[in-house]
Amino acid sequence: MNQVVVTGLGAVTAFGAGAEPLAGALARGATRLSPVEPSRRLPRPTGGATSAVRVGDLPLGEWLAPLVARRMSPPSRWAVAAAKMALADAGLSVPDRPGEPDPATAVALATSFGPMSYTQRLLDQILDEGPEAASPSLFTECVANAPAAQVAIQCRAAGRNHTICQREAGALTALARGAADVASGRAARALAGAAEEVTPLVFAILDRFRALARPHRRSSDRVGEAGPAPGATAAAGRGGSRGAAPPAPTEAARPFDRRRDGFTVADGAAVLVLEPAAAAAARGARVLARVRAWGGAFDPTAGRAGWGTGAAGLAVELQGVLGRAGLAPDDIDLVVSGASGAVAGDRLEAAVLRRLWAGAPLPPVLVPKAVTGEYAGGFLAAAVLAAAGRPFGAAPGFARSDDALAVAPHDGSPLPPPRRLLVTSLAAGGSAAWVILEAP
Amino acid sequence: MNGAAAVTGLGAVSPFGWGAGPFADGLLAGAGAIGEFDRFDHAAYRTHVAGQVPPEPAGLAARQPCWRRLTLAERFAVAAAAEAVAGAGFGGGGTTGLAGRRAGVFFSSSTGGMLEGEEFYAALEPRRRPRLRGMVAQQVSAPGEAVARALGVTGPVETVSSACASGTLALGLALDALRGGEVDVAIAGGADVLCRITYAGFNSLRSVDERPCRPFRADRAGLSLGEGAAALVLERAEDALARGARPRALLAGAGAAADAHHMTAPHPEGDGAARAIAAALADAGVAAGEIGSLNAHGTGTPHNDLAEWRALARVFGAERARELPLAATKACVGHLLGSAGALEAAAAVVCLERGAVHPAPGGGAVDPETPAALVLGRPRPLAGAAPLLSLNLAFGGCNAALVLVPASA
Numbered sequence: 001m002n003q004v005v006v007t008g009l010g011a012v013t014a015f016g017a018g019a020e021p022l023a024g025a026l027a028r029g030a031t032r033l034s035p036v037e038p039s040r041r042l043p044r045p046t047g048g049a050t051s052a053v054r055v056g057d058l059p060l061g062e063w064l065a066p067l068v069a070r071r072m073s074p075p076s077r078w079a080v081a082a083a084k085m086a087l088a089d090a091g092l093s094v095p096d097r098p099g100e101p102d103p104a105t106a107v108a109l110a111t112s113f114g115p116m117s118y119t120q121r122l123l124d125q126i127l128d129e130g131p132e133a134a135s136p137s138l139f140t141e142c143v144a145n146a147p148a149a150q151v152a153i154q155c156r157a158a159g160r161n162h163t164i165c166q167r168e169a170g171a172l173t174a175l176a177r178g179a180a181d182v183a184s185g186r187a188a189r190a191l192a193g194a195a196e197e198v199t200p201l202v203f204a205i206l207d208r209f210r211a212l213a214r215p216h217r218r219s220s221d222r223v224g225e226a227g228p229a230p231g232a233t234a235a236a237g238r239g240g241s242r243g244a245a246p247p248a249p250t251e252a253a254r255p256f257d258r259r260r261d262g263f264t265v266a267d268g269a270a271v272l273v274l275e276p277a278a279a280a281a282a283r284g285a286r287v288l289a290r291v292r293a294w295g296g297a298f299d300p301t302a303g304r305a306g307w308g309t310g311a312a313g314l315a316v317e318l319q320g321v322l323g324r325a326g327l328a329p330d331d332i333d334l335v336v337s338g339a340s341g342a343v344a345g346d347r348l349e350a351a352v353l354r355r356l357w358a359g360a361p362l363p364p365v366l367v368p369k370a371v372t373g374e375y376a377g378g379f380l381a382a383a384v385l386a387a388a389g390r391p392f393g394a395a396p397g398f399a400r401s402d403d404a405l406a407v408a409p410h411d412g413s414p415l416p417p418p419r420r421l422l423v424t425s426l427a428a429g430g431s432a433a434w435v436i437l438e439a440p
Numbered sequence: 441m442n443g444a445a446a447v448t449g450l451g452a453v454s455p456f457g458w459g460a461g462p463f464a465d466g467l468l469a470g471a472g473a474i475g476e477f478d479r480f481d482h483a484a485y486r487t488h489v490a491g492q493v494p495p496e497p498a499g500l501a502a503r504q505p506c507w508r509r510l511t512l513a514e515r516f517a518v519a520a521a522a523e524a525v526a527g528a529g530f531g532g533g534g535t536t537g538l539a540g541r542r543a544g545v546f547f548s549s550s551t552g553g554m555l556e557g558e559e560f561y562a563a564l565e566p567r568r569r570p571r572l573r574g575m576v577a578q579q580v581s582a583p584g585e586a587v588a589r590a591l592g593v594t595g596p597v598e599t600v601s602s603a604c605a606s607g608t609l610a611l612g613l614a615l616d617a618l619r620g621g622e623v624d625v626a627i628a629g630g631a632d633v634l635c636r637i638t639y640a641g642f643n644s645l646r647s648v649d650e651r652p653c654r655p656f657r658a659d660r661a662g663l664s665l666g667e668g669a670a671a672l673v674l675e676r677a678e679d680a681l682a683r684g685a686r687p688r689a690l691l692a693g694a695g696a697a698a699d700a701h702h703m704t705a706p707h708p709e710g711d712g713a714a715r716a717i718a719a720a721l722a723d724a725g726v727a728a729g730e731i732g733s734l735n736a737h738g739t740g741t742p743h744n745d746l747a748e749w750r751a752l753a754r755v756f757g758a759e760r761a762r763e764l765p766l767a768a769t770k771a772c773v774g775h776l777l778g779s780a781g782a783l784e785a786a787a788a789v790v791c792l793e794r795g796a797v798h799p800a801p802g803g804g805a806v807d808p809e810t811p812a813a814l815v816l817g818r819p820r821p822l823a824g825a826a827p828l829l830s831l832n833l834a835f836g837g838c839n840a841a842l843v844l845v846p847a848s849a
Contacts, residue, residue: 041564101700103715112579114601120561122637127562131485131640139641140703140835143550144580144601149836152698158712160696161838162609165549165580165601173598180616186719295622296596298545298588304509313594320542324621429585431597 004179004291005440007280008090008273010082010193011381013372014053014266017060018085022378023385029393029412031252031371033264039200042208049212051251052198053266053373064154072141072150073115078269079147079195080154082377083107086191087155090273091285094155101158106187107148108162108178109271110170110194112375114144117199147195147269159187168338169296170194171380172425172433175272176294179435182274189279193271194377206265209305211428213253213262213341216397252397253341253374255367256350256408259400263340266373270381287440289387292420294435295321299348302430307344311351314432318356321434327420329356332436333363334418336383338425339409340369349426350405364410370395379425387437389417443619444724444845445626446680446687449673451523452786453516453631455491455666455773458500459523463783464790467772468819472801474652474664474774479555479634486643487650490634491666491774504590511553516669517583517631518590521545524627524671525591529685536591544595544623546614547584548606548630550778554578555635580778583631587671595623600778604737605696605832606630607781608840611672612694618676629671630779638777639665645704653740653775655768655800656749656814658807663739666774670782672789687847689789692827693724699837706744706833710751713737716839717755717831724827724843728756731764731843732826733797735788736812737833738768739775748833749810765820766812767791771800781832785842788830792846795822825849 014032015021025032033051055078060069063081072080087094119142125133140146145163152161160181164174171194178192206212254260280287297317302308322328335353339346353362366386372378386392394412401408423435452459455473456466466473477492496515501507504518522536530537557578581599588597596617600610607630614626642648642665649662672691680687697719699712706713721728737748752761769787770776776783791797796819806814825846833839 041561098700101698101711103697107698111601114580119637122641123558123561126636126640127558131482131636131643134640134644136641136644139637139644142637142641143603143835145603145834145836145838146703148602149698149703149838152700152837153702156700158698158700158715160609161602161698161836162600162613162696163602165552165599166597167579167581173596177598177613180620184616296544296598298585298593298595298597300589300592300594302589304582304585304589310594317594429579429581430589431581431585433596 001183002185002276004182004274005277005280005287006272006289006384007275007285007287008086009288009381009384010085010089011270012055012058012078012082013268013378014055017058019381022381023390025371026368026382026385027391027393029396031396033251036203037200039204041201042204046204047207047210047212048214049207049251052203053264054198055268073118073146075111075115075195075197076141076147076150079109080150082193082269082271083151083155083191086271086273098153099156102156103158104188105157106159106178106181106190107151107157108174108190108192109148110164110174111144111196112167112170113202115142115146116197116202118142120199120201151191157191166427166431167429168374168427169425169431169433171377172423172435173296175380175435178274179291179294182276190274191271192274193269194380195269196267196376198265198267203265211262213251213264215251253370254397255339255341255370255395256346256402256405257398257400258402260341260343260346263342264373266376266378268376268378270377272384289384289440290438292436292438293321293325297432299430304429307348307428308430311348311355314352315355318352318434325436332420332422334386334421335363335365336386336421336423337365337367338379339367340374345426347405350407353407362407364415365407366392367395367409370397383423383437387421387439444677444690444692445615445618445674446677447672447689447691447789448675448680448685448687449524449528450688450786450789451520451671452783453493453520454668454783455493457494458497458519467787467790467798468794470799470801470817472652472772480636485639487648489652489664491664492634493668510586511556513549513553513583513631513633514586517587520629520669521587521591521627521671524673528673538591541625542595542623543593543625544617545584545588545593545597546610546626546628547587548600548610548778548782549580549583550601550603550606550632551635551638552578552580552582554637555633558636587627602838603835604777604780605834605838605840606778608832608842609696611785611842612696612840614674615691615694618674624679626674627671628674629669630782631669632667632777632779634665634667647741649740653771654804655738655740655771656745656806656810656812657804659804660740660742660745662741664774666776668776668783669779670786672785689792689847690845691842692726692845693720693843695719695723696840701837703836706747708747710747710754712837713748713751713833713839714754716841717829720841720843726827726843730827731829733822733828734764734766735784735828735830736766736768737831738770744833745810749812762811763813765797766814767797768800768814784830788828788844792828792844796820797822
């Protein structure tokens with residue numbers, strides 16, 4: 001089996017194009033919220049949330065010709081741009097157009113909702129105007145695997161192509177599947193990541209479930225940098241207009257905080273380049289992280305929409321993942337937690353971590369979703385940046401520990417470079433995925 | 441060979457009925473289950489036939505908790521998986537015998553609970569408070585999660601949504617997970633339900649035949665959509681033998697490749713499909729010349745069948761490809777999209793068990809441009825215990841293939 005390393009990282013996020021804007025936000029501990037316009041089909045009042053970590057109209061012409069981009073759904077555009085950024089970051093050639101396919105490059109991308117704006121537009125056509133009004137171009141781009149297929153076409157990646165839909169656990173599962181392809185030798189390279197799109201309807205539904213963080217008073221001013229994403233005028237909609245004041249910066253999610261009340265939802269894409277360690281070394285590539293192990297589990301106590309209480313079972317499965325890799329909890333010196341601010345989700349996450357360490361002190365715990373938001377791969381990119389030794393500020397919005405959890409985010413003080421990280425993602429509905437990353 | 445998985449359980453929900461039995465009987469009888477349907481009002485649509493699953497048998501609701509709350513795709517998935525696990529004959533604890541075993545679910549779907557999602561969406565009005573439950577199960581991952589919840593699975597649950605290759609890819613992931621020691625038991629399959637968005641979408645592409653589809657026939661004019669689910673219980677072959685299970689077939693290898701060519705059109709020479717077949721053969725350690733029969737993707741669209749034929753001809757050689765008996769399961773039950781590969785893998789198991797390639801219903805001349813040895817009318821007996829290749833091609837140029845061998849091989 002090949003050792004697998006991460007040699008490239010591309011990201012399209014609310015913070016900008018590329019990994020560096022995201023790394024800067026993580027280092028500052030500052031999220032970036034933009035207003036989400038009301039849903040025409042499900043208008044407010046809802047749960048009270050108003051903003052999300054949105055990409056907006058980020059210029060991506062460097063990575064994707066406008067004529068090509070116009071034929072793609074937003075998550076496809078972002079995924080293709082992120083994949084090309086990742087290839088460039090890895091020091092590999094970046095195709096400027098489709099061409100001779102490379103059968104040795106696999107693709108594994110995750111999405112929770114797929115290209116929702118296209119799906120909704122197609123449904124509007126069918127339901128409002130009749131089925132004969134259905135647009136073939138909307139149909140072909142509304143399938144869940146459109147972003148992964150567009151990455152294959154635009155990056156000439158003609159190896160195995162997987163689209164993973166496993167809610168919040170999807171991005172880590174996609175990373176695992178890409179890594180498995182490289183480890184087994186089936187692929188010489190894999191592009192693995194996630195892409196997501198926040199539409200007003202998705203936002204409104206999540207808000208109706210009271211899944212999203214709501215406006216709150218806070219003691220920290222670190223979210224003071226919050227404001228509309230670069231060029232995020234499309235987010236204004238009915239909720240405002242170009243130049244309108246950004247929403248009060250008080251909706252940052254508060255993972256593990258006593259007063260957490262939900263997560264912030266994000267759109268965008270993040271893609272990693274995975275290669276065998278030997279191949280990366282042979283071409284003198286810079287290594288961001290090593291992918292040591294991966295695994296998943298399911299909590300059958302979880303309902304369809306919520307979180308379960310099966311921490312004991314999940315901890316046993318996680319112990320098994322570590323054990324099969326020849327590792328013990330003591331070998332982990334940093335946790336990159338998928339805690340998102342979800343009330344029950346964070347409770348379950350904390351319980352799993354506590355059980356894994358069985359009463360021993362936990363290593364520092366980072367909660368990047370306080371900055372990146374949920375979905376869209378920002379969390380995955382953050383985990384790689386953590387493995388690469390990049391600094392992380394304190395979680396924005398976090399103010400008070402929850403005694404019932406006995407887990408709190410790291411306070412932002414400088415940390416020694418980690419050697420080995422546990423990256424976690426529990427999902428509503430019961431799924432869980434874990435990845436062990438190592439410093440290069 | 442990298443290590444084969446034994447298929448020790450099989451379940452299906454198909455337009456032939458609920459259960460693997462009706463599915464096998466329908467296939468081998470050469471029956472067609474594509475016809476009029478009423479899953480939704482399709483009066484305003486361009487075409488009016490599909491493969492619809494008949495109403496569920498009495499008593500199912502009583503055997504599964506919260507059955508009434510499940511979407512149709514979840515019901516199909518749970519019924520197929522429960523049948524497969526029951527058939528695998530696990531002893532031990534729990535109602536399924538899975539307790540204490542490292543089991544995982546590797547499932548596929550294109551649309552999950554989209555049928556109910558459409559109804560939720562259509563009912564949305566500014567002044568109403570919709571029932572949010574209608575939207576919850578729209579998630580593509582819902583059928584696989586419902587299976588895990590119903591069976592008490594605690595291992596990984598992964599859902600593939602790579603359009604029409606999803607089911608085949610899910611079985612490939614299950615095989616990987618078994619080989620890698622991530623699980624000891626894999627429940628692999630897929631579920632999809634007829635819905636407006638796919639019916640209107642494929643019609644917008646002018647890809648739906650007004651009559652039941654006729655793959656590889658000269659007069660083929662498009663696909664027929666279908667619905668249903670299939671589930672296979674997979675175990676490492678040595679584990680299955682050690683517990684005294686009776687393998688029904690072996691999943692020997694899986695392969696996949698992308699065309700990287702076009703979002704909807706397959707590569708005209710079947711490039712990605714040919715590489716997927718070659719990868720599956722290599723994974724199984726089987727030479728192309730050893731393959732004894734095929735389960736084709738066979739949608740019935742002119743371009744897709746042609747690309748598939750060219751892929752087969754590239755791998756097997758045109759002469760050999762003309763001789764290999766070929767089953768076109770979609771001609772019997774329609775195109776199940778994200779679960780098509782799973783149901784076709786189930787069809788492959790049935791064919792290997794019965795020693796015969798199932799026929800497609802009806803007659804008609806095979807297209808000289810796609811001169812496959814399409815089995816028509818009555819089953820074609822298989823000589824010996826040769827491996828079978830099952831192939832799927834998908835939107836976005838996703839191609840995936842499986843190699844299955846008879847349990848007696």
